[in-house]
Amino acid sequence: MAPEVQRRLDQLIGGHLDGALDEAQVAELAALLAADGEARRAFARSLAYDTALPRVAQRRQRPLLLRWWPALAAAALLMVGIGLWPGGSTPTGPQLEGEGALVVRAGGELDVAAAGPLRAGDLVRTRSATAVLRWPGEDTRIELAAGGELEIAAAGPAKDLLLRGGRLAVDAAHQQDGRSLAVRTDRLAVTVVGTRFSVSRTPAGSTVAVAEGTVAVSAGGERREVAAGGLAMVGGGGALQVMPATPAAGGATLVRLDPAAWQAARGQGWTGTLRGDGIAAAAVDATSERVEIPHKDGGYARLRPDLGIAIDATLAHPGTLAVFLVCRQADGRDWLGVYAVHIDLPAGRHQRTWSFGDLRVEKGAALAQALGARISGVAVGAWNRPVGLVVHSCTVGAPAP
Amino acid sequence: MERDQAAELFEARRAPLLFYIRAIVGSLHGCEDVLQEAAMICLRKHAEVPDEAAFEGWIRRICRFEALKHLERHRRERPAGSERLAQLAERELTEAADEVADHRLDALRACLGRLSPGARQLVQLRYGDGHPGEEIARRLGRPLNTVYVTLCRLHKTLADCVRQRLAREDGHGA
Numbered sequence: 311m312a313p314e315v316q317r318r319l320d321q322l323i324g325g326h327l328d329g330a331l332d333e334a335q336v337a338e339l340a341a342l343l344a345a346d347g348e349a350r351r352a353f354a355r356s357l358a359y360d361t362a363l364p365r366v367a368q369r370r371q372r373p374l375l376l377r378w379w380p381a382l383a384a385a386a387l388l389m390v391g392i393g394l395w396p397g398g399s400t401p402t403g404p405q406l407e408g409e410g411a412l413v414v415r416a417g418g419e420l421d422v423a424a425a426g427p428l429r430a431g432d433l434v435r436t437r438s439a440t441a442v443l444r445w446p447g448e449d450t451r452i453e454l455a456a457g458g459e460l461e462i463a464a465a466g467p468a469k470d471l472l473l474r475g476g477r478l479a480v481d482a483a484h485q486q487d488g489r490s491l492a493v494r495t496d497r498l499a500v501t502v503v504g505t506r507f508s509v510s511r512t513p514a515g516s517t518v519a520v521a522e523g524t525v526a527v528s529a530g531g532e533r534r535e536v537a538a539g540g541l542a543m544v545g546g547g548g549a550l551q552v553m554p555a556t557p558a559a560g561g562a563t564l565v566r567l568d569p570a571a572w573q574a575a576r577g578q579g580w581t582g583t584l585r586g587d588g589i590a591a592a593a594v595d596a597t598s599e600r601v602e603i604p605h606k607d608g609g610y611a612r613l614r615p616d617l618g619i620a621i622d623a624t625l626a627h628p629g630t631l632a633v634f635l636v637c638r639q640a641d642g643r644d645w646l647g648v649y650a651v652h653i654d655l656p657a658g659r660h661q662r663t664w665s666f667g668d669l670r671v672e673k674g675a676a677l678a679q680a681l682g683a684r685i686s687g688v689a690v691g692a693w694n695r696p697v698g699l700v701v702h703s704c705t706v707g708a709p710a711p
Numbered sequence: 712m713e714r715d716q717a718a719e720l721f722e723a724r725r726a727p728l729l730f731y732i733r734a735i736v737g738s739l740h741g742c743e744d745v746l747q748e749a750a751m752i753c754l755r756k757h758a759e760v761p762d763e764a765a766f767e768g769w770i771r772r773i774c775r776f777e778a779l780k781h782l783e784r785h786r787r788e789r790p791a792g793s794e795r796l797a798q799l800a801e802r803e804l805t806e807a808a809d810e811v812a813d814h815r816l817d818a819l820r821a822c823l824g825r826l827s828p829g830a831r832q833l834v835q836l837r838y839g840d841g842h843p844g845e846e847i848a849r850r851l852g853r854p855l856n857t858v859y860v861t862l863c864r865l866h867k868t869l870a871d872c873v874r875q876r877l878a879r880e881d882g883h884g885a
Contacts, residue, residue, distance in 0.1 A: 317860055324859020326796070328843045329738030336792045343799040352863065353796070354803035355810065357730050359866040361739055362811035366820050367838035417824030419817070645714050673718050675754055676747065 311348055318342070319349050323356045365474070403427040403465030406434060408441025408454075432462045436476070439654050445469065449483040450491065456654070463494075470494070477510040477670060497544040498529035505538075508667050517677065518542040519667015527552070541615040541667050543677075564611035565688050567603055568703040579604030581689070588624065588700035591692060601701045602689035608642055609684025611706060617666045619651060620705050621690065624659040626698025631655050633664070633704060634672065636687035637680055646683045647674020659702075712766065717757035720766045721750055726808035728774050734797035734804060735778040738843075745781045749774045771801075815873055818880075822872035830865055837862065 311319070322339040325331045331339065342349045406413065406422050413425035414433040422441075428434065434441060436458045443452040443460075450469075454460050458476025469491045471478075482491050482502045491502040493509050495516040500509060505523025510516065518527055520536050527534055527542040529550040536542045542552045572584050582589040582601035591599035603610075619633050632652045639646045649669040653662060671677055688706060692699040721728075728749065733742045752773050760769050775794055782793070797804070811819070823834060836847045844862070848855040 320860040320863035321856045322859075324844055324856075324862050326737045326793075327739075327859075327862070328845070329736065329740070330844070331737065331793075333792065336796065340792055340795045340799060343796060347803075350800040350803045351806075352867070353734075354730065354800050354807035355870050356863050356866045357733050357804065358807035358811045359869060360862075361730065361733060361742075362816070362819070363834065363838040363869075364739070364841065366816055366823065367834050414820065417820065419820075673715065675751065679751070 311346060315342070319352060323353055326353075327356060327360045403429050403432075403462065404443040404445045404452075404469075406441055406443055408436060409439050410437045411435065411439070411441035411454075412437075428462045428465050430462055430465050432465070433474075434458075434460045434462070448489065449481075451481045453479045453481075455479075455652070473509055473511050473516075475511055477508060477668070479506075479508040479668070481506045495544075497548070498527055498542070498550065501526045501528070508665070510667065510670060515676065516544050517667050519665045521665055541665075564617075565603070565685065565706040566703065567601060567688060567690065567701055567705075571603070575604075582701070585700060588702040591690070591697075591699035591701065594691070598691055598693050599697055599699050600689050600691045601699070601704075603687065605636065605687040607638065607686055609638060609686050610688070611685045612640075613637055613649070613666075613680050613683045613685055615666045615681060618663060618707050619665075619668075620661070620663045620703075620707070622659070622661045622702040623690065623704070624698075624700045624702065625655055625657050625692065626700075627694070627696055628654075628656045629692045629694040629697035629699070631660075631662075631697075631699070632691045632693075634687075634689045634691060635669070635685050635706065636689070637674075637683040638686045640682045640684065642684050645674070647680055648672040649677060649680065712757050712760040712762065714754060714757045716763070717753050717760060717766070720763065721753045721770060724767075724770065726812065727805040728770065730804040730808055731771060731797050731801070732774050732778045734800060735775060735793050736781060737793065741781055742778075745774070745777045748777050752777070810870060810873070815877065818873045818876045819869060821876060822869050825872065826865075826868075830861075830868070833858075833861060833865060 319342050322331065322335055322342070325335060326339060343353055404427065406425060406428055408422060411422050412435045413420045413422070413428065414435060415425065415429070415431070425432070428443070434443070434454060436454050436456050438456050440456055441454045443454070444450070452471070455477040458478060459474040460478060461472040461474055463472050464470035467489045471493045473493060473495045478493070480493060480502070482505055485491050485502055493500045493502070495509065495511040497516040498518065500507065500518050502525055505525055506521040507525055508519050518525065518536060519541050520538050522538050524535055524537045527536050527550065529544045530548050532550045534542065534550060534552045536552055540552060542550060544550055567589065569584055569587060569589060572580055572589055577584065580603060581592050583592065589601050591601045594600045613635065621633060623631060625631065630652060632650050634648055634650045636648050637646045638644060650672045651664040651668045669677060685706065688704070690699070690701050690704050725746070729742060729746050732745045733739065736742050736745065749770065753770060760766050775797065779794060826834065833847065836842050836850060842850070844855055844858045848858045851858070
């Protein structure tokens with residue numbers, strides 16, 4: 311390709327990537343693409359790299375969305391300077407724990423041991439296992455699920471985290487004396503006083519589920535408070551939706567997997583066998599085991615934002631445990647999707663609870679579209695055989711109306 | 712076609728479909744929303760597709776239609792013919808999706824670290840801060856067309872670097 315043609319092609323491709331071409335320029339670009347395979351490859355290459363590079367380029371630290379942020383940060387610095395900070399020493403960044411997690415720093419990758427305390431600008435990336443961040447001097451714990459990317463925009467007492475992808479769960483100590491915590495995605499920001507909540511980011515949108523306390527969620531210029539049991543979502547349209555919790559008047563169990571339920575059904579249609587005070591999972595294939603109740607097309611319950619999932623299970627060996635909700639559309643006519651919670655666990659007996667916001671899409675429609683769907687099947691699965699999974703109880707419940 | 716199969720076929724084509732949409736829409740803004748809308752339609756209308764061979768054309772038609780709808784919603788006058796760009800480069804867009812697949816991103820990160828200071832500044836402005844070409848041109852005091860040309864050359868440099876790096880790694884692993 312002649313240099314002047316190449317230059318013109320690059321100009322047009324650049325303009326197209328900005329959505330800035332007029333009709334004549336689009337026609338000119340089309341003519342160049344039609345005439346030359348190398349031009350088509352250059353066009354496709356620039357589209358691909360221009361789409362992929364925002365995922366790998368380092369973002370600059372940005373101030374938080376809240377106006378009082380600079381004042382808080384300044385106050386924290388002042389407290390450090392005059393020795394008022396709890397512990398009397400300059401606080402350092404969070405410690406990272408997690409097998410296989412990586413820290414991207416200054417363009418290079420470090421394992422957890424080499425990285426030491428995390429710094430502003432670090433990017434934490436988890437692979438097949440979760441990673442945990444703990445801040446010195448406070449009981450704040452953040453768990454980044456497998457396959458997640460979290461940028462540390464500010465690492466000190468004024469904590470600012472940007473979830474680039476995946477899911478995290480926050481158990482935050484009370485934020486006072488200059489401490490603060492903000493968690494952002496590209497669509498929303500959560501500011502914290504002291505609470506437990508989880509944040510998920512997928513291409514379909516971002517979700518915040520609050521387990522305890524209250525958080526403030528900001529998106530698209532709007533700021534709303536979300537209390538325990540509530541859920542905030544920002545989907546493709548960019549609007550912030552908040553679903554408050556249904557007032558609880560005692561818990562209601564919607565679906566139960568336990569020995570009593572197994573015995574009541576005499577195990578008909580169940581996957582798994584009764585063993586002592588639990589149901590032993592059956593091997594599904596070379597790597598996984600499962601306990602499952604029979605499918606019910608009409609649904610056992612509706613998928614609702616105040617849904618809770620609780621499990622009590624024993625693993626003979628370390629493995630990944632998951633609870634799956636298989637859903638049909640609200641009218642019951644068609645399959646809609648499979649939604650699941652996952653956790654990596656060591657061997658032993660474990661009790662865990664999750665909320666609606668912890669669910670992620672395994673297959674099918676986005677979670678926001680699944681509200682009101684019929685839960686037609688529930689399964690507890692484990693990977694990394696032999697796990698030796700025994701489910702003592704698994705309940706899907708919600709507050710009574 | 713069963714819904715599960717349609718969902719699996721869609722997932723396997725997610726990246727090339729995103730680039731196909733972007734070839735029509737131009738700017739990245741909104742392309743993932745268009746892709747999500749196409750996914751929803753795919754899950755609603757899976758029964759229309761007779762078999763796997765028909766899926767590719769069917770899902771591309773949906774993506775094209777949704778991309779054009781997006782343009783109509785967001786521009787007073789959309790430049791006619793941008794869908795032709797996607798049609799012309801259909802095969803190359805699928806190949807380009809492989810070039811930036813997840814398993815190659817580590818190599819891309821390493822290549823970013825080898826750029827000149829000037830190129831790094833451009834990467835930061837464009838992909839770290841998310842500025843369009845016009846704002847970058849203003850900040851750098853350069854003509855807009857020069858910024859566009861430099862960006863395209865940067866993409867080529869990175870693509871060559873990633874290819875060489877992976878070839879070297881393959882050579883060491885062999």
